[in-house]
Amino acid sequence: MKISKKVLGRVEGEVELRLRWKKGKVEDAFVIAPNYRGFEEILRGKPYLDALIITPRVCGICGHAHLIACVEAIESAYRKKGAEVKLSQKATLIRELTLSCELIQNHLRWFYLYLIPDLIKLEPSLGEEYVPLRGKRWHEALKASNFATKVIALFGGQWPHTSYAFPGGITCDPTSFEVMQAKEFLRSLKTSLEDFLTGMKLEEYVELKGRDFLTKVSGDIGKFVEISFSHGLDRVGSSYHRFLSKHGVLYHRLCKFDPLKVKESNGKGYSWSKTARYNGYPFETGPLARRMTTADKTFRYLSRKFGDSVMVRVLARLDELVRLTLRSLQILEEIDLSQPSWEKPPVDIDTFSGKGIGVVEASRGTLIHKVEIEKGRIKSYDIITPTVWNLGPRDDNFLGVVEKALIGLDSELKAEIVLRSFDVCSVCTSH
Amino acid sequence: MKLLWLHGLSCSGNTQSFLCAENPTAGELLSRFEVLYHPAVSWEADETEVVRKVLTSSEPLDVFILEGSVGPGARKIAGKEFKTVVKEIARKSKFVIALGNCAVFGNIPAKRSPEVKGLQFRFSEEGGVLGKNYRSLSGLPVINLSGCPAHPSWLSFVLLCILEGGKLKLDEKGRPVEIYAYLTHHGCPRNEYFEWKIEAEELGKKEGCLFYHFGCRGPMTHSPCNRILWNGVSSKTRAGMPCVGCTEFDFPREDMFRTKHAMGIPEELPLGVSKRGYILLAGVAKTFAPERLKKRLIDENQ
Numbered sequence: 001m002k003i004s005k006k007v008l009g010r011v012e013g014e015v016e017l018r019l020r021w022k023k024g025k026v027e028d029a030f031v032i033a034p035n036y037r038g039f040e041e042i043l044r045g046k047p048y049l050d051a052l053i054i055t056p057r058v059c060g061i062c063g064h065a066h067l068i069a070c071v072e073a074i075e076s077a078y079r080k081k082g083a084e085v086k087l088s089q090k091a092t093l094i095r096e097l098t099l100s101c102e103l104i105q106n107h108l109r110w111f112y113l114y115l116i117p118d119l120i121k122l123e124p125s126l127g128e129e130y131v132p133l134r135g136k137r138w139h140e141a142l143k144a145s146n147f148a149t150k151v152i153a154l155f156g157g158q159w160p161h162t163s164y165a166f167p168g169g170i171t172c173d174p175t176s177f178e179v180m181q182a183k184e185f186l187r188s189l190k191t192s193l194e195d196f197l198t199g200m201k202l203e204e205y206v207e208l209k210g211r212d213f214l215t216k217v218s219g220d221i222g223k224f225v226e227i228s229f230s231h232g233l234d235r236v237g238s239s240y241h242r243f244l245s246k247h248g249v250l251y252h253r254l255c256k257f258d259p260l261k262v263k264e265s266n267g268k269g270y271s272w273s274k275t276a277r278y279n280g281y282p283f284e285t286g287p288l289a290r291r292m293t294t295a296d297k298t299f300r301y302l303s304r305k306f307g308d309s310v311m312v313r314v315l316a317r318l319d320e321l322v323r324l325t326l327r328s329l330q331i332l333e334e335i336d337l338s339q340p341s342w343e344k345p346p347v348d349i350d351t352f353s354g355k356g357i358g359v360v361e362a363s364r365g366t367l368i369h370k371v372e373i374e375k376g377r378i379k380s381y382d383i384i385t386p387t388v389w390n391l392g393p394r395d396d397n398f399l400g401v402v403e404k405a406l407i408g409l410d411s412e413l414k415a416e417i418v419l420r421s422f423d424v425c426s427v428c429t430s431h
Numbered sequence: 432m433k434l435l436w437l438h439g440l441s442c443s444g445n446t447q448s449f450l451c452a453e454n455p456t457a458g459e460l461l462s463r464f465e466v467l468y469h470p471a472v473s474w475e476a477d478e479t480e481v482v483r484k485v486l487t488s489s490e491p492l493d494v495f496i497l498e499g500s501v502g503p504g505a506r507k508i509a510g511k512e513f514k515t516v517v518k519e520i521a522r523k524s525k526f527v528i529a530l531g532n533c534a535v536f537g538n539i540p541a542k543r544s545p546e547v548k549g550l551q552f553r554f555s556e557e558g559g560v561l562g563k564n565y566r567s568l569s570g571l572p573v574i575n576l577s578g579c580p581a582h583p584s585w586l587s588f589v590l591l592c593i594l595e596g597g598k599l600k601l602d603e604k605g606r607p608v609e610i611y612a613y614l615t616h617h618g619c620p621r622n623e624y625f626e627w628k629i630e631a632e633e634l635g636k637k638e639g640c641l642f643y644h645f646g647c648r649g650p651m652t653h654s655p656c657n658r659i660l661w662n663g664v665s666s667k668t669r670a671g672m673p674c675v676g677c678t679e680f681d682f683p684r685e686d687m688f689r690t691k692h693a694m695g696i697p698e699e700l701p702l703g704v705s706k707r708g709y710i711l712l713a714g715v716a717k718t719f720a721p722e723r724l725k726k727r728l729i730d731e732n733q
């Protein structure tokens with residue numbers, strides 16, 4: 001019996017993968033988030049609006065999702081206390097836009113910077129074009145990701161780490177100049193994706209349905225499908241086949257997501273990460289879970305045929321990237337600039353007490369912020385990140401979602417690929 | 432030139448920020464170095480192996496970039512405490528760059544424990560992990576690029592200077608003067624409102640200055656955010672968000688969205704401005720403020 005230990009980069013932060021091997025197969029797997037900063041401790045006692053500045057700093061790649069979760073948690077606390085939070089449609093749309101753009105940059109960087117290098121090791125014929133720093137495609141993909149970050153900056157001021165969403169709306173007051181610029185960046189993004197990711201117009205891509213999807217899709221998604229089939233990525237990486245997003249919870253049948261059924265525990269103590277369970281059960285969260293819980297026909301078909309394999313999980317993330325690009329362009333058409341950006345909620349910040357929850361679909365899945373406020377200060381703050389669902393350690397009854405997906409694999413490279421297919425963020429996991 | 436980039440206690444935000452670089456892009460710039468290890472870019476190199484090699488090698492390392500603070504909670508590398516690794520690498524590096532407020536001043540992680548520090552500072556306290564008197568092999572102290580996160584062009588500038596053998600002038604906090612001589616306030620489009628004391632009474636408007644009510648730290652924060660724009664297009668104050676002073680040693684402060692007042696005057700005034708001067712000027716400015724600034728910039732009803 002052999003135990004291998006490796007610290008992995010090309011994830012957000014670092015993660016340690018510990019594998020116990022028996023007869024050439026992974027017999028047991030441990031995923032360890034090695035750094036701890038203690039955000040929840042730090043937030044305690046602070047004036048609650050400070051959380052809008054501090055919580056995005058949990059994560060450099062999905063900080064914007066933390067901002068939105070935080071602002072929604074505070075707004076929900078206001079509402080529960082009967083204070084009306086008027087959120088204009090403009091503010092709602094712009095929040096959706098900047099959050100979508102964060103997902104877009106994330107998915108692009110994840111695929112080309114983090115995952116593809118593993119695929120080159122698996123399939124060297126993929127070639128020089130994709131090699132970090134040397135390959136043309138690597139550079140193009142990074143550039144494309146920045147069309148999305150520019151859109152966030154046009155409305156939020158900067159990416160990473162803006163706090164432009166504020167209870168009652170947003171701080172920016174864009175003119176049609178910013179909207180036009182954003183459109184142009186997104187059009188450039190769309191063209192880039194068509195050039196190399198889908199190999200066809202995005203509008204054509206979204207029309208691919210069911211079986212056609214796999215045979216007709218082209219570009220790098222098509223290449224990925226080919227590699228998946230020739231290296232068995234359609235058959236590895238399955239976990240519990242239970243999915244959770246704020247749209248629903250899927251196991252056997254689809255139920256409504258009820259945040260009260262979410263429980264966090266400390267897990268088995270080998271990682272800084274906590275572990276999250278819904279009704280006591282582990283669930284996978286992320287783009288695949290979003291597809292499955294919104295009853296997307298193509299992904300229902302793919303998962304019936306290929307389970308929650310690496311191939312399906314990766315395709316879900318890329319599919320989301322395409323759809324969010326189109327959605328973002330559409331949002332820009334819907335924004336009515338004459339609406340107010342911000343309306344002051346009728347609360348006294350210094351004396352406010354209450355409890356709130358914010359649930360957001362972040363790049364890696366469902367992100368939950370829970371805040372308890374007492375006389376204007378944070379009494380407790382609880383952050384359940386998507387990676388706590390996926391990467392959290394085992395408890396007495398169940399292995400962690402990723403841990404389960406790793407068992408039975410026959411190579412370290414495949415283990416890394418399975419792990420990265422979840423889009424690992426260790427900084428969020430332990431925070 | 433050999434470059435090594437490590438993460439301490441961080442959110443990786445400086446890595447992500449750097450990936451947004453333009454002219455040159457992060458990829459173009461890193462290609463000009465021999466990158467021994469970078470957390471987001473390396474794919475063949477193994478971090479543990481690389482660190483072990485650097486530690487045992489008799490050759491100096493050219494550039495060591497640390498992102499994140501150092502102290503309890505940080506992982507071990509190659510069996511050694513993270514802090515020990517950092518100290519040993521710094522000892523044999525020609526240039527050490529602390530990238531982002533965590534590596535420079537300790538930042539959010541340092542709020543948890545006094546043992547968590549930046550490389551040569553812990554908030555305003557000098558010393559940090561490497562000590563006040565630390566000098567790298569080039570004779571410079573740690574090159575501090577503060578900011579949560581630091582703007583990618585600030586790092587690119589320093590790396591390009593190193594590549595080209597240019598001189599780096601640092602301020603008393605070890606920050607390159609070409610970058611940190613400026614204040615966020617410089618170049619903010621709300622400057623004229625500041626000048627005539629026309630304050631934003633609410634958020635979400637392009638008009639008005641955020642200094643008086645919303646805690647804007649622009650006039651006392653060293654950063655060129657309104658000179659070197661973020662993502663090439665904007666800045667926080669341009670998007671109506673008050674500057675929170677994230678390049679300074681005291682970030683994160685408390686109650687950041689509010690300006691504290693004493694007898695109607697902000698407790699903290701723009702750098703170097705006396706109370707008397709402020710009151711006098713504010714009075715005159717308010718009296719003579721042009722009407723045009725009290726109206727909306729763009730009339731929605733026209």
Ligand code: SF4
Pocket residue numbers: 615616617619620621622623625639640641642647648649650668673674
């Ligand atoms: S908003 Fe802040 S940075 Fe801009 S002018 Fe006012 S004080 Fe200066």
